[in-house]
Amino acid sequence: MIKNFKALIRREFWEHRGAFIKTPIIISIVLLVIAIIGYIIGLVFASKTGSTEFVDKGINELHKLSETQLSTFWDVQLISTSTLFLFVLYIVLFFFILGSLFDDRKDGSIQFWKSLPISDSETVLSKLITAMIFVPLVFTAIFVLYSIANLVLTSILLLFHGQNPWSLVWVPANIGKITLIMLMGALTQMLWALPIYGWLMFSSSWSKRRPFLFAIFIPLLVAVAWYFLNVVTRMNFVQVDMFKWPAKYFMFAALPYGSSVSNGVHHISLGDNGMSLNDIASNLKASIMHVEIIYGIIFAAVFIALSIWVRRYRNTT
Amino acid sequence: MTQIIKATNLSKSYGKFQALKNINLTIGKGKIVGLIGPNGAGKTTLLKSLLGLTAYDGDLEVMGISPFKDRAKLMEDICFIADVAVLPDWIKVNEVLDFVEQTHPKFSRTKAESFLKKTKLGAKQKVKSMSKGMVVQLHLAIVMSIEAKLLVLDEPTLGLDIIYRKDFYDNLLNDYFDNERTIIITTHQVEEIEHILTDLLFIKDGEIVLDANMEELTEEYFEVMVSSENYDDAMSFKPLQSRKVFGKHVMLFKHPNRGELEALGEVQRPGVADLFVAMLKEEDAA
Numbered sequence: 290m291i292k293n294f295k296a297l298i299r300r301e302f303w304e305h306r307g308a309f310i311k312t313p314i315i316i317s318i319v320l321l322v323i324a325i326i327g328y329i330i331g332l333v334f335a336s337k338t339g340s341t342e343f344v345d346k347g348i349n350e351l352h353k354l355s356e357t358q359l360s361t362f363w364d365v366q367l368i369s370t371s372t373l374f375l376f377v378l379y380i381v382l383f384f385f386i387l388g389s390l391f392d393d394r395k396d397g398s399i400q401f402w403k404s405l406p407i408s409d410s411e412t413v414l415s416k417l418i419t420a421m422i423f424v425p426l427v428f429t430a431i432f433v434l435y436s437i438a439n440l441v442l443t444s445i446l447l448l449f450h451g452q453n454p455w456s457l458v459w460v461p462a463n464i465g466k467i468t469l470i471m472l473m474g475a476l477t478q479m480l481w482a483l484p485i486y487g488w489l490m491f492s493s494s495w496s497k498r499r500p501f502l503f504a505i506f507i508p509l510l511v512a513v514a515w516y517f518l519n520v521v522t523r524m525n526f527v528q529v530d531m532f533k534w535p536a537k538y539f540m541f542a543a544l545p546y547g548s549s550v551s552n553g554v555h556h557i558s559l560g561d562n563g564m565s566l567n568d569i570a571s572n573l574k575a576s577i578m579h580v581e582i583i584y585g586i587i588f589a590a591v592f593i594a595l596s597i598w599v600r601r602y603r604n605t606t
Numbered sequence: 607m608t609q610i611i612k613a614t615n616l617s618k619s620y621g622k623f624q625a626l627k628n629i630n631l632t633i634g635k636g637k638i639v640g641l642i643g644p645n646g647a648g649k650t651t652l653l654k655s656l657l658g659l660t661a662y663d664g665d666l667e668v669m670g671i672s673p674f675k676d677r678a679k680l681m682e683d684i685c686f687i688a689d690v691a692v693l694p695d696w697i698k699v700n701e702v703l704d705f706v707e708q709t710h711p712k713f714s715r716t717k718a719e720s721f722l723k724k725t726k727l728g729a730k731q732k733v734k735s736m737s738k739g740m741v742v743q744l745h746l747a748i749v750m751s752i753e754a755k756l757l758v759l760d761e762p763t764l765g766l767d768i769i770y771r772k773d774f775y776d777n778l779l780n781d782y783f784d785n786e787r788t789i790i791i792t793t794h795q796v797e798e799i800e801h802i803l804t805d806l807l808f809i810k811d812g813e814i815v816l817d818a819n820m821e822e823l824t825e826e827y828f829e830v831m832v833s834s835e836n837y838d839d840a841m842s843f844k845p846l847q848s849r850k851v852f853g854k855h856v857m858l859f860k861h862p863n864r865g866e867l868e869a870l871g872e873v874q875r876p877g878v879a880d881l882f883v884a885m886l887k888e889e890d891a892a
Contacts, residue, residue, distance in 0.1 A: 292709070293708070295708065296704070296705050297709075299704075299705075300701075303697065303701050304697075393694065396694060396695060398692050398693060398694035398695075399692075401692045401745075403681075404657075404681060404686050405681060405706065405709050406680075406711070407678060407681075408677070409678075605660060
């Protein structure tokens with residue numbers, strides 16, 4: 290049983306090596322390259338114009354900031370990159386799940402997978418667990434490595450300019466805490482996204498040709514039907530609330546750090562009086578206490594059970 | 607257990623269409639059974655039922671297991687190759703070996719690797735970069751390394767070059783088959799497999815129209831090369847089929863007495879394909 294799960298999860302990583310591992314690595318590399326290019330542009334600009342404003346703001350005047358300002362500076366940097374990582378993770382998982390029970394039917398390899406002594410529940414659940422736990426862990430690990438690389442890079446640049454990287458980088462930037470927050474963010478994202486994952490998985494198993502269209506259009510049809518039902522029965526033409534509710538799951542899954550804001554408005558303002566890492570951590574804690582998450586889990590459980598059923602009894606060729 | 611498959615009143619309907627009609631069937635251990643039938647006769651439905659991929663009415667036991675209820679368990683003792691191109695594109699040789707090794711308790715990796723050594727396949731090679739023939743070699747190497755009691759082959763050589771087709775069955779017979787194992791094969795290329803079969807099942811419109819072993823068949827059915835002067839005599843024996851080849855009439859008879867037929871001309875064992883066509887006509891006439 291456990292052995293099967295291990296093999297099935299490894300299998301997902303073989304198939305989706307590009308999306309699960311290469312994507313976060315490429316993002317990291319691009320971010321680091323952008324930082325280096327930014328630095329070089331600053332230097333060129335300084336040598337051409339004689340004005341050192343760029344380099345000064347970025348590097349030479351860093352030591353003028355207070356300790357709190359410095360840690361806020363790093364908090365903002367790390368939080369925004371981790372937001373980017375989580376957002377990309379969400380998109381990667383969206384498409385992974387959408388294809389998870391469809392791709393092997395499209396290329397016929399389902400016949401091979403089904404010829405092995407593995408139950409369909411194991412197959413479906415292994416894909417879900419991959420999306421819920423293992424891919425987020427990989428993204429977190431690569432994010433942490435990126436953050437360290439970023440700090441190292443900044444330290445080297447500071448050394449070029451005779452600054453002290455220890456007090457400017459390594460004391461104020463809190464890698465341990467940001468790792469924890471990234472993990473909490475991934476957890477929060479997963480909990481909010483669960484009903485979406487469940488629906489996508491069902492679309493993936495049910496759809497004969499276009500799981501994407503199925504996954505998008507069925508909910509739209511339901512929404513339109515619901516809208517007109519309300520128009521006809523209650524003469525209610527303006528129903529913004531209707532869209533608020535599903536939008537909440539989408540928004541909080543996409544941007545988990547903002548998800549304690551219950552009306553769906555997202556803002557992360559960091560600064561002396563803004564949110565600190567601690568605020569974000571408590572936001573995340575509050576976010577996973579929402580009762581909507583329980584509804585989401587129930588919704589997901591129903592559709593995942595249906596996916597297993599479809600995979601078992603309908604997807605046979 | 608000598609009976610591998612036992613079906614009693616096995617039926618399956620898709621809406622109003624009856625794909626299988628009260629099939630009764632037993633297949634013993636150590637047989638190589640050819641399941642032959644025209645398109646839409648119910649071959650695939652029958653195989654799917656055996657493999658636990660579809661629900662059915664009636665009773666069906668495969669090695670004592672009810673296939674639909676206990677599919678995952680059954681797969682420990684059954685191997686099947688449905689179509690050759692079913693290995694996923696992205697997988698590498700060593701990955702697919704790893705995967706089967708971890709999930710199949712009866713798989714021997716050493717065996718698979720020794721089969722693969724005879725091919726040009728490298729451990730890091732992806733299925734995407736293989737020709738269809740190479741994919742078959744890989745799939746067959748895996749299947750032959752599983753200690754399964756029943757092997758189900760559904761059109762295993764479809765779309766293969768003739769050279770691989772021949773190798774496929776040769777390997778199967780020489781390296782895999784022994785009297786402990788049972789193989790069920792469906793194919794359109796009957797000529798390719800008739801020399802290896804021990805039993806024949808003809809299926810038509812969801813019914814088994816012939817269930818016989820090859821020896822019985824050769825005792826009852828004869829193909830006779832009748833020269834023109836014996837034509838009228840031969841016709842009085844009511845041949846199932848007659849065609850003209852090089853001025854002679856090749857006729858197919860169902861007849862208990864070989865001696866009487868030998869008087870008409872040279873007697874041969876009929877080909878399964880001819881037999882099949884003749885039997886279908888006989889059915890239609892009846």
